[in-house]
Amino acid sequence: MVEDQIQQLQAAALARIEEARDRDALEQVRVDVLGRKGSLAQFDLGKLPSEERKIAGKALNAAKQVLASAFETKDQTFAAEALNSRLKQEWLDLTLPAPGPRPGSLHPVTIIQNEIEDLFTSLGFAVLDGPEVETEYHNFDALNIPPEHPARDMQDTFWLSNGHLLRTHTSPVQVRGMERLGPPLRMIAPGRVFRNEEVDASHEHTFYQLEGMMVDRKVSVAHLIYFMKTLLSAIFHREAVVRLRPGYFPFVEPGFELDIGCLICAGVGCPVCKQSGWVELLPCGLVHPNVLRMSGIDPDEWGGFAFGLGLTRLAMMRYGIDDIRLFASGDLRFLRQF
Numbered sequence: 001m002v003e004d005q006i007q008q009l010q011a012a013a014l015a016r017i018e019e020a021r022d023r024d025a026l027e028q029v030r031v032d033v034l035g036r037k038g039s040l041a042q043f044d045l046g047k048l049p050s051e052e053r054k055i056a057g058k059a060l061n062a063a064k065q066v067l068a069s070a071f072e073t074k075d076q077t078f079a080a081e082a083l084n085s086r087l088k089q090e091w092l093d094l095t096l097p098a099p100g101p102r103p104g105s106l107h108p109v110t111i112i113q114n115e116i117e118d119l120f121t122s123l124g125f126a127v128l129d130g131p132e133v134e135t136e137y138h139n140f141d142a143l144n145i146p147p148e149h150p151a152r153d154m155q156d157t158f159w160l161s162n163g164h165l166l167r168t169h170t171s172p173v174q175v176r177g178m179e180r181l182g183p184p185l186r187m188i189a190p191g192r193v194f195r196n197e198e199v200d201a202s203h204e205h206t207f208y209q210l211e212g213m214m215v216d217r218k219v220s221v222a223h224l225i226y227f228m229k230t231l232l233s234a235i236f237h238r239e240a241v242v243r244l245r246p247g248y249f250p251f252v253e254p255g256f257e258l259d260i261g262c263l264i265c266a267g268v269g270c271p272v273c274k275q276s277g278w279v280e281l282l283p284c285g286l287v288h289p290n291v292l293r294m295s296g297i298d299p300d301e302w303g304g305f306a307f308g309l310g311l312t313r314l315a316m317m318r319y320g321i322d323d324i325r326l327f328a329s330g331d332l333r334f335l336r337q338f
């Protein structure tokens with residue numbers, strides 16, 4: 001019977017559809033079964049008697065419909081599988097940070113310099129700048145350090161062939177400030193200084209200082225201490241442990257060394273404080289009359305205080321950095337932490 005043959009073909013085709021592993025295999029089944037020369041096209045219904053033709057025609061149409069819908073279902077399964085595997089491959093985590101250039105950040109010395117500038121400008125101080133290549137006069141003579149003075153050896157100097165030098169401290173900007181602005185004067189001068197020194201955990205050949213000077217009538221050590229305390233509590237946001245001891249600098253009299261209890265080792269002793277528990281940070285004093293006089297200011301009428309903060313060392317204390325060489329290393333792993 002033709003219907004039985006059709007039924008068998010249909011069953012065999014459904015089994016092949018079920019087994020098809022991919023779209024190509026499925027397409028091959030379609031061609032084999034429903035194609036122009038496919039297995040269902042072999043039936044020549046025209047030769048059958050009319051009663052049988054009707055029944056066989058119905059069976060043939062039914063088989064074609066069943067198979068068409070089986071092909072469709074299987075095809076949709078393949079489409080869904082293809083989509084799923086693409087979604088798996090192309091999955092994006094939208095919560096990941098965007099790639100691309102990272103925002104830059106300020107150098108730790110710059111951050112602290114900006115804070116100190118804000119503090120002192122709010123107290124009426126001007127921020128002055130001076131040249132890094134200085135004259136011998138401004139770096140030494142005008143600060144009461146004439147040639148042959150032993151204090152010149154306190155700071156190993158990089159001399160230039162033209163007789164100038166790389167400034168060894170920011171104190172020459174005091175002189176330039178007094179020359180240019182005269183008294184009364186309140187100024188700070190942050191900047192880079194250079195010394196021909198052996199480099200270690202707390203000494204660089206190139207580092208930053210911040211000079212400060214106030215010239216007015218009746219300036220005393222009490223003013224100096226007030227400003228130093230204000231400065232340190234603004235930077236550390238708490239009272240830092242400090243000690244004041246006599247210090248010698250030819251351009252101040254009396255002169256002091258203000259040391260800070262080492263914040264790297266909490267005073268126990270480490271390479272930064274050379275096992276002493278203290279770090280030299282803020283030398284200061286009352287301006288020597290000779291210094292005022294040389295810059296054209298009458299010391300009988302005016303007095304002043306000055307300080308020379310070790311800005312790079314202050315940054316070490318503030319951020320707990322145990323090696324000064326990191327600052328100029330250019331190491332992005334270091335710089336990106338600020």
Ligand code: FA5
Nearest residue numbers: 169171203204207280281282283284306307308310313
């Ligand atoms: C001076 O440079 C004086 N001009 C400071 C001064 C100014 C005194 C005004 C009085 C009045 P000193 O050589 O000690 O002083 O240096 C000042 C600070 O710079 C030191 O306390 C220290 O914190 C820092 N410093 C000195 N040498 C180095 C170095 N090699 N590396 C890093 N920081 C240094």
